[in-house]
Amino acid sequence: MSVGLVIVSHSEKLALGVVELAAQMASGVRIVAAGGTDGAVGAARIGTSLERIMEALDVADSGDGVLILTDLGSAVMTAESALEIMGDPLTAALADAPLVEGAVAAAVAAQSGAGLDAVRKAAETAWQPAVVAPAEGGSDGLGGPGAAGSGTEASAGQGGVGGDDAVCADLLLINPMGLHARPAAALAGALGGLAVEISINDVDGQSVMMLMTLAAGMGSRLRVRATGPDAGKAVDLVRSEVERGFGEM
Amino acid sequence: MSAGLDSRWAISWLRAAAEVVADHRIDLSELDRAIGDGDHGENLDRGFSAIVEKLAVETPQTPGAVFKLAAMALMSKVGGAAGPLYGTAFLRAATASGDAAELDPALLAAALTAARDGVVARGKAAAGDKTMVDAWSPAAAAAAAAVAAGDGVVEVLEAAAAAAEAGAVATDPLTARKGRASYLGERSAGHRDPGAASSALILRAAADAANQPAAGRPGGDAA
Numbered sequence: 001m002s003v004g005l006v007i008v009s010h011s012e013k014l015a016l017g018v019v020e021l022a023a024q025m026a027s028g029v030r031i032v033a034a035g036g037t038d039g040a041v042g043a044a045r046i047g048t049s050l051e052r053i054m055e056a057l058d059v060a061d062s063g064d065g066v067l068i069l070t071d072l073g074s075a076v077m078t079a080e081s082a083l084e085i086m087g088d089p090l091t092a093a094l095a096d097a098p099l100v101e102g103a104v105a106a107a108v109a110a111q112s113g114a115g116l117d118a119v120r121k122a123a124e125t126a127w128q129p130a131v132v133a134p135a136e137g138g139s140d141g142l143g144g145p146g147a148a149g150s151g152t153e154a155s156a157g158q159g160g161v162g163g164d165d166a167v168c169a170d171l172l173l174i175n176p177m178g179l180h181a182r183p184a185a186a187l188a189g190a191l192g193g194l195a196v197e198i199s200i201n202d203v204d205g206q207s208v209m210m211l212m213t214l215a216a217g218m219g220s221r222l223r224v225r226a227t228g229p230d231a232g233k234a235v236d237l238v239r240s241e242v243e244r245g246f247g248e249m
Numbered sequence: 250m251s252a253g254l255d256s257r258w259a260i261s262w263l264r265a266a267a268e269v270v271a272d273h274r275i276d277l278s279e280l281d282r283a284i285g286d287g288d289h290g291e292n293l294d295r296g297f298s299a300i301v302e303k304l305a306v307e308t309p310q311t312p313g314a315v316f317k318l319a320a321m322a323l324m325s326k327v328g329g330a331a332g333p334l335y336g337t338a339f340l341r342a343a344t345a346s347g348d349a350a351e352l353d354p355a356l357l358a359a360a361l362t363a364a365r366d367g368v369v370a371r372g373k374a375a376a377g378d379k380t381m382v383d384a385w386s387p388a389a390a391a392a393a394a395a396v397a398a399g400d401g402v403v404e405v406l407e408a409a410a411a412a413a414e415a416g417a418v419a420t421d422p423l424t425a426r427k428g429r430a431s432y433l434g435e436r437s438a439g440h441r442d443p444g445a446a447s448s449a450l451i452l453r454a455a456a457d458a459a460n461q462p463a464a465g466r467p468g469g470d471a472a
């Protein structure tokens with residue numbers, strides 16, 4: 001099905017609110033709230049609870065793993081404790097990410113079928129600041145190995161091959177709304193499932209939040225640069241989506 | 250006194266700890282109000298009450314199983330940072346105790362060391378940060394030293410409790426570097442760390458429980 005999410009917050013209401021928000025962008029993902037701890041007679045009070053987290057982990061897991069997102073300090077500790085009690089399974093991971101942005105990014109990535117590692121990465125890169133266009137086709141460090149090769153600009157072209165065997169493309173956004181939230185989510189999610197290091201205008205193409213920070217509108221150009229086993233496939237995917245206006249034409 | 254401590258001791262300890270935490274609920278929250286969010290006593294009381302409730306319906310047969318029960322209850326019911334910290338301490342102590350029916354001095358010290366390591370790993374605090382670690386670290390070290398000196402289980406626990414009490418007192422002048430108290434910076438100096446204080450109370454209860462006749466209930470003689 002897809003990677004599930006567990007939202008751990010000291011506040012039951014906050015956890016439910018984050019679930020509501022994230023679910024809006026990912027209706028097919030199991031997103032389960034584990035907020036608050038047991039108070040008087042069935043009511044929740046502020047805190048976190050191992051029992052609630054473990055129950056939520058159970059509900060959120062449809063077989064493809066679960067990513068946990070937390071708010072403050074002891075929520076992290078309680079989530080870590082849950083993983084320790086479960087024997088630190090490979091099918092569950094804790095994201096070091098801001099709760100709201102991370103949950104939205106992770107939900108979108110999960111919705112698009114990304115695996116646990118990619119969903120975690122989506123959450124953990126949700127917070128990184130947008131990178132202003134580098135002076136020399138340099139990398140911001142997000143694109144991974146190979147993204148730093150010089151000459152990216154020069155090699156940009158339809159299906160060009162950049163330095164270090166990178167696959168590059170220079171694409172024009174033709175749909176009226178450009179690369180807004182939905183297509184950013186779809187692209188990042190689809191790319192998240194591929195074995196590729198891909199940058200789009202020098203930000204991580206597998207991060208929905210980073211793509212949204214580009215604020216690329218109609219008529220903008222996207223410089224795509226990919227390395228890794230699925231580089232060609234990844235660039236083809238971006239090109240095909242951009243050329244069909246993300247299905248919005 | 251027998252050479253080892255069994256599940257009856259572990260149960261007596263936790264019941265005694267629950268009483269002492271309840272007795273000091275207000276004091277602990279007062280300490281926490283000075284430098285934290287003021288709920289340490291209430292939170293711990295809730296957690297230890299949950300342990301006592303669980304012990305009313307099940308009777309684990311080994312010290313390790315008792316510690317595991319305590320860990321789960323504390324992590325589920327405390328709510329604040331003390332939940333996962335104490336919970337991890339008991340969880341690691343349970344792992345170190347394994348299936349042993351009795352803890353001899355060496356195993357007891359190993360369990361205390363594992364508990365201390367759990368607190369350190371979970372809270373990522375070091376000695377001198379004005380946290381629970383400042384009670385647990387000297388306690389584990391004193392227990393190991395007592396074992397090395399050939400002491401029995403009661404002496405090991407006495408040494409651990411005394412060291413934890415001294416460690417808690419020694420947090421008074423420290424500036425907090427972890428947890429919510431660290432937001433206060435220098436202003437946290439002059440207050441005892443509530444987690445170190447509760448750790449000392451709980452370890453003292455362990456020693457007291459070992460000093461009582463075998464299978465003894467905490468009874469009504471608590472101060």
